[in-house]
Amino acid sequence: MGNGSELKSELPQVAILFSQFAAYHVDRVEAAARRLAGRAEVLAVEYATTSAAYAWEPAEGIEHARHITLFPGKSYDEVGHLARYRAAMKAVSNADMVCIGVPYSERDIIALSWRLKAAGTRCVMMTESKFDDFPRSLPREQAKSRLLSVYRAAIVGGLRQREYLRFLGFGSKPILPGYDTVGIDRIRSQDGAEAARWEERDFLFVGRFVEKKNLRVLLQGYARYRELAGGAARKLVLAGDGELAGELRELACDGVEFTGFLRAEEVSQRLNRALALCLVSTEEQWGLVVNEAAAFGVPAIVSTAVGSRDALVRSGVTGYVVEPQSIEGVARAMLALSQSQPAWQRYSDATAERAQMGDTERFADAVEALFDPDSEGATRAVEFWEEMATT
Template sequence: MTDTLAQQSALPKVAILFAQYAAFHVDRVEAAARRLAGRAEVKAVEYATSSETYAWEPASGFEHARHVTLFPGSSYDDVGHLARYRAAMKAVADADMVCVGVPYSERDIIALSWRLKAAGTRCVMMTESKFDDFPRILPREQAKARLLSCYRAAIVGGLRQREYLRFLGFGDKPILPGYDSVGVDRIRAQGTGSEARWADRHFLYVGRFVEKKNLPVLLAGYARYRELAGPAARKLVMAGDGDLREALEKQAGEGVAFTGFLRAEQVSRRLAGALALCLVSTEEQWGLVVNEAAAFAVPAIVSTAVGARDVLVRNGVTGFVVEPQSVEGVARAMLALSQSEPAWQRYSDATAARAHMGDVERFADAVEALFDPDSEGATRALDFWDEMATS
């Protein structure tokens, strides 16, 4: 055991930092740690156990990465910037490469990234931000570009994220795909046995009930779909909770069911029996639930704002891409997916064929590419850009 620990301590170190770890974060760091086993030690660093934004269960299941919680039992939002900076700097001080998955605009992250640059540590930005998330102001973007110049590489979700970083001055710096990924095998295992017959499948929304999710339009689109489909209309299940729940329940008509907040395993079981996932947000950097739906070969109806469409949704092939405010567009997409089992099966088969593109092995490829540019993972990461753009 002593010899093993000594060998590990002599290996290069890769730290992966998040505000709070959920199951999909564990998926990513474990995939990276397995990939770099014997070549580097991967340290999974999280600031806190909980947060005000996400009701995730405490992270578990670490086998290959070394897990460190800087403020165990605390909420991320209750820890001050200075305390977060000091704790994170101490935790990653011995790392050769630090991948940062906390918003780059946080004051402690700004200080941390520039301190790492000064120390000669390779600092890698992980982001799902894209230009079209909301209106951009040029002076602010120019200041942001200077702020981000300390990062030496980036791992992003898809094409729009890559182009946004190029706009922000990343130029020839490595920008690799695979950030927004989930453990497809884990997701499938959670939903095993919950598959439904064609006749019993339903439309499904999973997420928070907040304004940017555009849920009034989804409900209006569903109501219009019921007019078009008549007695054959499928139900719509709204899985989640939030401040808008009461208003949404008042708007919802016949055929809409609300489940409340669901744990990860319950979400997987719902997805396994769904006809289609519906995510028509006005702002959505990515939308990992699209990855989860693809794991079960469930087509998706997404808005143009959803980042995951760049990788996982092909309009008319694996689902439909609609304008966020188009009630009729939502309705017609629902109708197209619900009328014919053979037609739905074609969408499902095409979705299954793309599911690997949202798997954590893509994140492992990106980390390996930055660690060893001559590796097979590096080749796959670069090829992934072409697959994303042309397939």
């Protein structure tokens, strides 16, 4: 563990804890640190440099927060629960508020959250889980409710995440939006080229080729779209890789392009040339790529399961919301977005206007609101809830 985490700052400390930093984690901790500058020191704490689940590049660009890597050069998965608990407790022991973005079911996180409560530290849960992610068991949910009783507040993605926490017994505890956000300025800066012309734009999927992404239905919906659109049909670009790659290549019809895994900059370049983002998952807690697409004014076709639709997608305005198993629904949404340039431009303009709802300034609002309930950030957080519920 490095960076002198055991030294007590003269300012109050706010710790933000993740298992591993990707670029969007850096976006969030930097936004919070800039917002609290002069009022609190933000500790950006990550357990490890890598993990088995995500091939993210090591974090860089943390300038306003104090960056602490508990196990530099190691994978999160190879560090035991006890070692993780001890290192995290040491790193955040002087913090006045600890925001935890590691799954609350991990044994070391359970121990850490209860220890922090005993020490009088304000413990904040950060989550994107919602009730409709998968079938729920009442005994399990009751047990989960008891585990989460130690948290004094939460930062969540959107409306369904808030309702799930209320179901789990959060009651009158503060629940604020803004967890699932990205640095819109950073995303835009990754593509220096001009946006593509209308005629050059195609449908785009970005993500892992795994079951929950529902890519078989997407391919079937695209095939049906080609029947409807005829010679005017656009391409469908699948950017990513995963266990289903071979099967999907066999299922794909004409007009489907596979790019393989893309770096972050390449994803931004593809998004800036897209007609619409397609994310029709059967399970999707949020889907940050929808935030990234909005940064470029790219409408989205998303399923009802996608959490980000609560904030960023309004059917018929900034894209379309479809049932995850509706092949015809996917096809008709594609057709609606591809037939008229003036109509598409209206979708694009509305999407760009809404992009700020997926920016990390919303995360900074939430952290500031918990640090200072009388702040402007607290007012904006309430307004964010109202925007999601009414617009």
